[in-house]
Structure formats: structure tokens, C-alpha cells
Amino acid sequence: MIPELGQLALILALLMATLQCVLPLLGAWRGNATLMAVARPAAAGQAVFVALAFGVLAYAFLSFDFSVAYVADNANLALPWYYRFVAVWGAHEGSLLLWILLLNVWTVAFAAFSRHLPEPFAARALGVLGFISVGFLLFILLTSNPFTRLLPMPADGADLNPLLQDPGMISHPPMLYMGYVGFSIAFAIAIASLLGGEMDNAWVRWARPWTNVAWGFLTLGIVVGSWWAYAELGWGGWWFWDPVENASFMPWLVGAALIHAQAVTEKRGTLRAWTLLLAIFAFALSLLGTFLVRSGVLTSVHAFASDPRRGIFILGFLTAVVGGSLLIYSLRAPKVAAGKAFATLSRETLILVANLMFAACAAMVLLGTLYPLIGDALGLGRISVGPPYFGFLFMLLMAPALFLLPFGPFARWGRADAGELGRVLRIVALAAAVLGGTLGFLAWRGSHEFRALLGAVATVWVLSGVVLYARKRWHEAPAGRRYPAELAGMLLAHTGVGVFLAGALLTTALSVERDVRLAPGESVRVGAYDFRFDGVQEIKGPNWLAQQGTVSVFDHGAPVTVLHPQKRTYTRGQVQTEAAIRPGAVRDLYVALGEPLGSGGAWALRVYDKPFVRWIWSGGLLMMLGGFLAAADRRFRAQRAPQPAPAVTSAPAESAA
Amino acid sequence: MNPTRKRRMTLVLLIVAAVGIAAALTVYALQQNMNYLLTPSQVLSGQGADYKTFRLGGMVKSGSLQRDAHSLRVDFAVTDGDHDLPVEYTGILPDLFRENQAVIATGHMDGGRFVATEVLAKHDENYMPKELAEAMGKAHAKHHVGAAAQEPTP
Numbered sequence: 001m002i003p004e005l006g007q008l009a010l011i012l013a014l015l016m017a018t019l020q021c022v023l024p025l026l027g028a029w030r031g032n033a034t035l036m037a038v039a040r041p042a043a044a045g046q047a048v049f050v051a052l053a054f055g056v057l058a059y060a061f062l063s064f065d066f067s068v069a070y071v072a073d074n075a076n077l078a079l080p081w082y083y084r085f086v087a088v089w090g091a092h093e094g095s096l097l098l099w100i101l102l103l104n105v106w107t108v109a110f111a112a113f114s115r116h117l118p119e120p121f122a123a124r125a126l127g128v129l130g131f132i133s134v135g136f137l138l139f140i141l142l143t144s145n146p147f148t149r150l151l152p153m154p155a156d157g158a159d160l161n162p163l164l165q166d167p168g169m170i171s172h173p174p175m176l177y178m179g180y181v182g183f184s185i186a187f188a189i190a191i192a193s194l195l196g197g198e199m200d201n202a203w204v205r206w207a208r209p210w211t212n213v214a215w216g217f218l219t220l221g222i223v224v225g226s227w228w229a230y231a232e233l234g235w236g237g238w239w240f241w242d243p244v245e246n247a248s249f250m251p252w253l254v255g256a257a258l259i260h261a262q263a264v265t266e267k268r269g270t271l272r273a274w275t276l277l278l279a280i281f282a283f284a285l286s287l288l289g290t291f292l293v294r295s296g297v298l299t300s301v302h303a304f305a306s307d308p309r310r311g312i313f314i315l316g317f318l319t320a321v322v323g324g325s326l327l328i329y330s331l332r333a334p335k336v337a338a339g340k341a342f343a344t345l346s347r348e349t350l351i352l353v354a355n356l357m358f359a360a361c362a363a364m365v366l367l368g369t370l371y372p373l374i375g376d377a378l379g380l381g382r383i384s385v386g387p388p389y390f391g392f393l394f395m396l397l398m399a400p401a402l403f404l405l406p407f408g409p410f411a412r413w414g415r416a417d418a419g420e421l422g423r424v425l426r427i428v429a430l431a432a433a434v435l436g437g438t439l440g441f442l443a444w445r446g447s448h449e450f451r452a453l454l455g456a457v458a459t460v461w462v463l464s465g466v467v468l469y470a471r472k473r474w475h476e477a478p479a480g481r482r483y484p485a486e487l488a489g490m491l492l493a494h495t496g497v498g499v500f501l502a503g504a505l506l507t508t509a510l511s512v513e514r515d516v517r518l519a520p521g522e523s524v525r526v527g528a529y530d531f532r533f534d535g536v537q538e539i540k541g542p543n544w545l546a547q548q549g550t551v552s553v554f555d556h557g558a559p560v561t562v563l564h565p566q567k568r569t570y571t572r573g574q575v576q577t578e579a580a581i582r583p584g585a586v587r588d589l590y591v592a593l594g595e596p597l598g599s600g601g602a603w604a605l606r607v608y609d610k611p612f613v614r615w616i617w618s619g620g621l622l623m624m625l626g627g628f629l630a631a632a633d634r635r636f637r638a639q640r641a642p643q644p645a646p647a648v649t650s651a652p653a654e655s656a657a
Numbered sequence: 658m659n660p661t662r663k664r665r666m667t668l669v670l671l672i673v674a675a676v677g678i679a680a681a682l683t684v685y686a687l688q689q690n691m692n693y694l695l696t697p698s699q700v701l702s703g704q705g706a707d708y709k710t711f712r713l714g715g716m717v718k719s720g721s722l723q724r725d726a727h728s729l730r731v732d733f734a735v736t737d738g739d740h741d742l743p744v745e746y747t748g749i750l751p752d753l754f755r756e757n758q759a760v761i762a763t764g765h766m767d768g769g770r771f772v773a774t775e776v777l778a779k780h781d782e783n784y785m786p787k788e789l790a791e792a793m794g795k796a797h798a799k800h801h802v803g804a805a806a807q808e809p810t811p
Contacts, residue, residue, distance in 0.1 A: 344664075360679060371687065382694040384712065389690035393683060515748045517729050567752075575752040594749035597724060604729055604749045 003068050006056030007147045009049040013100075014137040016046035021130030024123035028196065036123035040111045043126055046133060047104040054101045057146050058088050066157045069150035070094060076157040078543035078571060079165075086170050087160045093146035095173060099290060100136045102174070102181045103129070110185055110210070117206065124192035125185075132184055135317045143310045159543065162568065162576040168228030176221030176248055180286035182214020183251060186258065187283035190276045191325055194332040204266040204275065209631035211262060211279075212489070215255040216627030222248050223620035231579060236513065236590050236608045238616055241390040246369040247289035250362045254282040257358035259627070260351045268413055269339025270348055274355070276336070280329060284322045285362065291318065292369070345418055347411040354401040354408070361397045365390065402458060402501070405494060406465020410472075428464050436460030447510050455505025462498035466491055486633035493626025500619025506612040513609075515594065519602040527609035529589060530554040535601055536593075544568040546578070549603065551591045553582065560589070565605075567593045579606075587611040692763060697735055697742035705766050713742065713771050714761045722756055735760060735771070746773040753778040 020042035027035025057070070061084045066072040074087045074094075089098040107129045114122040140146070186207045193203040225248070230238045239245065258278040265275040291314045342348040368385045375383040406428045407421050440456030470491055473482050483491070512527045520535035534550040546566040553560040563580035570576065579592040587609060594604030694712045695704055705711055718741055721734035729748055733756075734741040744762055754760065754776065764773035 364683060367683065368687070371691075375691075384692045384694070385687065386690035386692055389686045393686050396682065397679075515729055517727070577752055594729075597729075598726065606749060 002056055003060055003065065003147045003149065006053045006060075007145070009053040009056065010137060010141055010147075013046045013049035013053065014134065014141060016042050016049060017130050017133035017137055019130075020046060021127050021134050023127075024130070025127035025195075028120040028123045028127070031120070033119065036119050039123045039126035039130075042130070043104075043107050043111045046130075047108045050097075050101050050104045053147075054088070054097055057094060057097060058085060060147075061085060061087055064157075066155070067149055067151070067153035068146075069148045070146045072150050072154050072157040074158065074160050076159050076543065076571060079160060080542050082170070083160055083165050086164070089173050090160045090164050090169070093140070093144045095177075096136065096140050096144055097146055098174065099177050099181060100133065100140065102177050103133055103136065103184060106181055106185055107133070110188075114206075118198070121192055121196055121198060121203070124195050125188040128188040128191045129184060132188075132321070135321070139310075139313055139317065143313055159570055159572045159574070162544070162570045162574050163232060166228060166232050168224055168232060172221060172224045172228055174221075175217050175224055177290075179214050179216075179218020179221050179255075180248075180251060180290055182210065182217055183255060183279075183283040183286045185210040185214065186262075186279045187325070190279035191328060194276060194328050197332065197335065201266055201269055204262050204272075205636065207279070208259075208262050208266060209633075209636045211255065211258055211282075212627045212631035215252070215259055216624045216631070218248065218252050218255060219620055219624040219627065222252060223617045223624070226620070227617050230613070231581060233577075236511075236579070236592070236606065236610065238507070238613065241368075241387040243369050244293050246365050246390075247292045250365050250369075251282050251285040251289055253358050253362040253365070254278055254285055257355045257362075258282050261355055264348055264351050265339070268342070268348060269337070270342060271352065272336045272339065273333045274352075276329060276333060278355075278359075280322075280325045281362075284318075284325070285366075287318055287321060340414060342413070343415040345411070345416045345421070347408060347413050347416060350404050350408050350411050350416075354404055357397050357401040361394060364393045364397060402462060402497070405462055405497065406468070409465075409469040409490065424465065424468060427468060428461055431464035432457050432461040435464075443506060443510060449509035451505045452509035455502055455509060458505065459498045459502040462501060463495065466494045466498065484633060484635070486630045486635065489626040489628070489630025489633070491626070492629055493623045496619045496622025496624075496626060498619070499615050499622055503612050503615025503617075503619055507610055507616060510611045511608060511613075514607050516605055516607060517597055517602055518605050519600055524605075524607055526607045527587075528555060529560065529609060530557075531589075531591065531605075531607050533603065533605060536596075536603060539566075541568070544570045544576075547593065547596075549580075549591070549593050549605070551580070551605070551607075553589055563589070563591045565591045565593045567595075583614060585614060588613050694761070696737040697740045698737055700742055700766070700771070701740050705771075708765075710763060710765045710774075712761050712763050713744065713773070714759070715742075717754070717756045717758055717760050719756045735762065742771055743769070744771045744773055746776055748776075750776055751778040 019038055023035045023042070024039035027033065027038070057068075059065075060068045060071050061075055062081060064071075064075070064077060070091070070093050071087075074090050075084045079087070087094070089095045107126065110129065111122075111126060114125070189203050189207040189210070222245075225245070226238045229240065230236065258275065261271055261275040261278050264271045368389050371385050372383050375381065407424055410416075410420055410424050436457035436459065437453075439460070440453035443452035443456055444450070446452075470483075473487070514524060514526050516524045518524060518533035520533055523530050523532040525531075530553070532552045532554065534552060536547045536549045539546050539548045546568040548564050548566045551563045551565065553563065561582045563582060565580040566578040568576045568578055577592050579590055581591075582589040588611075590606075590608035590610055592606040594606060596603050692710060692712050693708060694714050697713070697715055699705070700713065705713075713735055715735040715737045718734040718736040721732075721741075721743075723732045725731070730745065731747075731750065732743065732745050734743050736742075744764075746762065746764075755778070758778060761777045762771065762773035763775040763777075764771055766772075
């Protein structure tokens with residue numbers, strides 16, 4: 001009975017979503033205040049029903065209701081309660097339900113905080129959000145119903161994919177989806193302003209904190225996913241250019257570009273059409289990302305089952321959203337007014353160049369990700385695009401943006417002071433050459449990898465620019481107004497870029513990875529450490545049996561740590577490697593069990609020394625914090641009434657760019 | 658030409674040049690990193706000779722797996738039902754590597770042997786990679802090598 005309530009709740013939510021989509025858009029078109037007023041109550045009602053459906057599914061998991069097919073497929077009696085709860089979004093149907101739940105969270109937040117906006121504008125934006133909701137609810141109800149019954153009811157269920165039984169799984173999808181779905185707000189605001197022709201700067205000011213928060217969540221989701229892959233997949237890699245990683249990375253790139261473009265549009269009124277286009281693409285790529293993962297058109301770790309009806313629905317919905325919004329854009333964007341002119345050497349130009357690089361990078365990733373599909377359609381054979389394609393072009397395309405990063409904050413809007421930029425160039429170049437060169441040489445001596453040198457130089461280049469600008473503010477701005485949240489967020493995020501660079505390039509250059517065969521008592525030297533294999537014993541978990549190895553690590557004879565990598569066999573027979581990691585600020589020591597080799601207790605082991613690998617995720621977390629901090633700036637909240645024209649731009653230094 | 662036009666001209670030329678360079682680099686990088694998936698029959702008919710590296714897909718032939726006693730080297734044969742190809746690999750095989758199961762190996766031909774640098778096994782007991790299933794479509798029909806369905810590889 002209870003699962004049917006969930007089904008009913010979804011149907012009611014669909015009705016509410018339809019109301020939320022149709023009536024306010026109609027009202028805004030006709031100037032009918034009554035119809036526009038439907039938007040908020042309909043959004044609230046839809047949220048209640050979606051939350052109810054989600055709650056019902058969670059309850060079905062927690063109470064072992066195996067008469068629900070989705071529960072029976074993804075949980076069993078031995079699964080601990082927290083993994084049963086996580087299993088709600090462990091497969092296709094439930095993850096869509098999570099998506100729609102988060103869309104409702106964002107919609108309700110938008111409805112609550114948008115009361116001071118002009119009514120037609122808010123009504124249009126909520127209508128657009130309603131349209132997205134209708135699409136997803138229809139998709140769930142027509143092709144992916146999580147409440148389908150399974151008769152006769154099995155005595156016990158299957159199991160959650162063991163890859164997903166990890167703390168990372170608890171937070172990875174919700175964070176990623178918070179980011180994906182968050183771009184729907186920027187999208188809705190962009191479409192609403194195109195529909196209404198109200199393309200003044202107010203909507204951009206209004207969209208900025210939403211974009212920043214969404215991007216922050218997306219960053220967090222990607223960081224958690226990367227860390228999860230590192231700890232859980234047992235290969236010690238942190239990024240694989242897997243289609244699904246790419247799917248989350250494309251909106252991230254466009255989102256990063258959008259954050260900067262919105263800053264320009266808000267402050268100067270320029271690049272409006274470009275900002276609108278980026279808002280559309282950020283969300284379109286989020287949708288594509290969700291569907292690429294779910295549709296199974298691409299082969300990847302994450303792809304769930306596939307069903308041709310799903311593919312067709314997805315294609316239709318994507319076409320409607322992307323095609324529709326681009327149509328509106330092409331009709332309305334030519335009417336967008338131009339903003340203030342800017343010189344060739346100005347902050348606008350720097351941001352524009354970086355923006356183009358980000359967009360080109362997203363296009364490059366899109367091409368590489370979809371190329372196997374294109375190749376298949378053109379009959380070129382079954383092709384896959386190797387990771388070096390992405391790695392090589394990514395470094396190449398991001399290099400100009402990194403080169404410009406130290407100068408961005410120093411460059412004035414409109415026309416930059418060439419003398420000041422020249423001074424910054426000299427200092428930053430000197431710091432990068434001397435400090436970066438020295439550190440890089442020390443790192444390079446150990447590995448003879450040019451990327452170690454490159455990593456140190458690039459990191460110092462970026463960080464010295466950030467420090468230099470922080471120092472300038474400290475000297476020139478009055479106390480208390482030195483680092484407003486928006487500016488501090490920018491500095492923090494740019495620091496994150498530097499830290500990430502150090503992590504990514506140094507880890508790639510300096511890691512030592514050895515696959516070895518070890519009998520109990522034998523040692524192997526990896527980097528500066530000796531790893532001694534002390535054999536394997538059997539241990540038992542709630543729903544798995546494991547071979548647990550013991551590996552003692554020594555640094556020149558002094559014991560460092562003892563690691564316990566596992567090879568687990570889950571109830572359904574799936575085998576899963578659990579790596580053992582000694583984390584550290586400067587290096588991780590990483591051991592994973594391969595397979596038993598013959599008699600005598602010998603095993604194949606992966607033994608890794610991974611310097612600076614934590615810096616990769618620390619950098620990502622700093623970028624995320626920067627996004628959140630910038631969104632908290634009082635400037636975005638202070639103006640209660642919508643401004644017909646923006647207040648005169650603040651001093652150039654005051655903006656995050 | 659007036660100064661504004663001149664500046665615009667320069668800008669347009671710069672953009673065209675940048676797009677051209679970017680497109681050329683992308684095409685080059687794509688060509689360098691495209692891996693074709695071939696079955697043993699296709700390799701034995703000579704198709705593998707065209708590529709520096711490619712991916713070999715098929716089933717691990719039953720009884721063909723041999724481990725070296727002192728190193729991580731393994732030898733096995735990959736079959737598509739019609740033909741077998743010997744494969745050598747040094748390293749740790751994935752968790753789901755089994756005889757009579759689907760496998761995709763990346764590597765190159767060395768004489769009559771395929772030297773693999775990476776071996777991926779299917780991720781679930783019921784599925785095999787979609788692309789592999791298609792590549793082996795005929796073999797499937799003839800030899801009943803397993804159910805074809807969409808599948809994730811790592």
C-alpha cells in the first residue's frame with residue numbers, strides 16, 4: 001500500500017509542476033496577476049509531494065520492502081541501514097528521484113528569496129523551473145518508476161553495487177546533483193529575462209550568488225568523486241577522463257566561465273549575450289551529463305541499465321530544452337543592449353580570453369566524449385578516445401587562462417594600466433623563475449619529469465599573483481573593507497587553482513607505482529619506503545568476506561605504519577578491492593591487493609607512493625569555498641528593490657573576476 | 658582603412674588563426690589517441706597492422722590462462738569463437754577477469770602475439786560491453802558465447 005502512495009505523490013507532483021509551468025508563464029504573458037500568483041504555491045505543493053515520494057522510497061528501503069522491484073534489486077537483509085538509505089539513489093530510478101527532489105529544493109529556495117523581484121520576472125523563472133520539473137517527472141513516471149512492484153515478493157534482495165558501498169557514495173551524487181540542478185536557476189533567470197525582454201543588469205546581479213553556490217556544489221561533487229575513485233577503484237588514479245567524469249566536468253568548465261562572465265555583465269553591462277548563452281549551455285550540459293550517465297549510450301563505470309524508450313525520451317527532452325532555449329535566444333538576443341566599451345588591455349579582455357579558453361575546453365571534452373558515438377554513426381568503426389587526448393589538450397587550452405590569472409585582479413575595468421600590469425609581470429615572473437624554478441629543480445632531480453618543474457613554476461606563478469594582490473588590498477583599502485566576501489572568495493578560489501596545479505602536476509610527475517609479486521616476509525622498496533608483506537588472513541564483514549593483507553611500511557628501518565588492504569567478496573559474489581591508504585599532507589602511501597599467485601601465500605600487490613595527491617582535492621575544496629564565500633557577499637543581498645540600472649560600478653578592485 | 662576597422666580586422670584574423678590552430682591540434686590529438694576495437698578474427702585478417710595501438714576484445718579462452726612463477730606476467734588467449742589470439746600481459750589483472758568472460762585489452766601486436774598494456778574485464782556477471790557485443794554479434798549467434806547487453810567497463 002505505502003509504495004502506491006509514493007506513486008500517487010509523484011503523479012500529484014506532476015500535476016503541480018504542470019500548473020507551476022503553464023499558469024505563471026501565461027499570466028506573465030497576459031499580465032494576469034492571479035495566474036502569476038499560482039507559481040509559488042504550486043512550487044511549494046510540488047515540493048511537498050516529491051519529498052513525500054522520496055520519503056516513501058527511503059522507507060521502503062529501511063523496512064526491507066522487497067515487494068518493490070527497485071528495493072529488491074539494490075538492497076538485501078545484510079546491508080547496514082546507512083547503505084540501505086544511500087541505495088535510494090544507488091541506481092537509475094532513485095537517482096532521478098533525487099535529481100527532482102533537489103530541483104524542488106532549489107525551486108523552493110528561489111521562490112522564497114525572489115519576493116522582491118518584479119512579479120512577471122519571478123513568475124517566468126518559476127515557470128521555466130516548472131517545465132524542467134514536468135520533463136523529469138514524466139520521465140520517471142513513464143520510463144523509470146521506482147515504485148514498480150515485484151511479484152511474488154522475494155525473501156531477500158540482491159545487493160547494492162559494492163563499488164557504491166563507501167562513505168564517498170553517500171555524498172558524491174547529492175553534491176554533484178546539487179551542482180547540476182543549481183545551474184537550472186541561472187538558466188531559468190536567463191530564459192525569463194529573454195522572454196520578458198528585461199535584460200538589464202539586475203537579473204545578473206540576482207543570478208550571481210545562485211551560480212556561485214551551484215558551481216561550489218558541483219566542485220565539491222567532483223572532488224568527492226575523484227577521491228572516491230582514488231580510494232575505491234583500487235588503481236590509485238584520481239581522474240580517468242571517463243565519459244561520466246567528463247559529463248560532470250563540462251558543466252563545471254562552463255560554470256566557471258559563467259561566474260566570470262556574470263561578473264563582467266553585472267559590473268559593466270558588457271558581454272550580456274555571451275553570459276546568457278553560457279547560462280543556457282551550463283544547464284544544457286548538466287542535463288546532458290545527467291542523461292549521459294543514465295542512458296547508457298556510453299560505456300562507463302557509472303552507466304546503469306539501458307532501455308530504448310528512455311533514450312528516446314531523453315533525446316526528445318534535451319531537444320526541447322536546448323532547442324527551445326536557443327530559439328528564444330536567437331530571437332531575443334539581438335535586442336540585447338551593448339554595455340560600456342572596453343579597451344584591448346582591460347579586465348574585460350582578460351576575462352573574455354579566459355572565458356573563451358574555458359568554453360573551448362568544454363567543447364574539446366564534449367567532442368572527445370561523444371566521438372565514439374559520432375564514429376559509430378558515421379561507420380568509422382568502434383573507436384574510443386584515449387585519455388592522452390584530453391590531458392594534452394586540457395593543459396594546452398588552460399595554459400593561457402593560467403598565464404593571465406595573476407593579472408586579472410590588477411587590470412582595471414574598461415582600460416587597464418599597462419605600467420602596473422608590467423610591474424606585476426616582472427614580480428610574478430621573477431618569483432616563478434627563482435622560487436618555482438628552485439622547487440621545481442628539487443622535484444625534477446628525483447624524477448626527471450618535466451611536469452614536476454612545470455608544476456612548481458605554474459603554482460608559484462599563480463600563487464604569487466594572488467599574494468601580490470592580497471598585499472595591494474591590504475595597503476590600499478581602508479581597514480574593514482579590505483577583503484569583502486566577493487573579493488575574498490575570488491582570492492580563495494584562485495589560491496585553490498594554484499594548490500590544485502601543484503597537486504595534479506607533482507602527483508603525475510613524482511608518483512612511484514609498482515605492481516609486484518610478494519610472498520609473505522618479502523619486501524619491496526617504493527620511493528624512499530620499504531613495504532613488507534606479512535601475509536593474508538580472512539575476515540568477515542556485515543555482507544562480505546575478505547582476504548585482508550598486512551603490509552608494514554618502513555622508512556630506512558624505522559616503522560612508519562601498518563596497512564590492511566582487502567579483497568572483498570560480497571554476498572552476490574562480486575569481488576571488490578579495498579585499497580589501504582596512509583594519508584599525508586605531502587604524500588600518500590597506497591597498497592592494494594591484486595590476486596593470489598600460486599601456493600606459498602604469494603600475492604600480486606600494487607604499491608604506490610603518491611606525493612602531493614591530497615593537494616588536488618584541497619585545491620578543489622578551496623575553489624568550492626571561494627564560490628560559496630563570494631556568493632555570501634552583502635552586495636548581492638543589500639538591494640531589496642530591483643534596480644532599473646545598476647549602481648555605478650564600484651572600484652575595479654572590488655570585484656571578483 | 659580607418660583605425661577601428663583595422664583593429665577589428667586584426668581581431669578577426671587573430672580569432673581565425675586561433676580557431677585554426679585549435680582545430681588542427683584537436684584533430685591531431687584525436688588521431689593520435691583514437692583506439693579501434695578489433696576482434697581476434699579482424700586482427701588475424703590483418704586489420705591490426707594499421708594501428709600502433711588498438712583494443713582487442715573477446716572472451717578469455719577457457720584453459721588458456723598461464724601465470725609465470727616468478728613475475729606478474731600472464732599469458733592467455735582471447736577468442737571470438739572463430740579465431741584465437743595469444744595475449745601477454747605483465748601486471749595485475751582486474752577483479753572480474755575470468756576464463757570464459759569478456760575482456761578488452763589495449764596494446765599492440767608483436768609478431769603473432771598481442772602485448773597488452775591494460776586489461777579491462779567486464780563489471781558484472783550478466784553483462785558484456787555493448788560495443789564488444791556488437792563486434793562479436795556473429796560469433797554470438799554461432800557459438801552462444803553469452804548474453805549481449807549494455808555494460809560498464811571501468
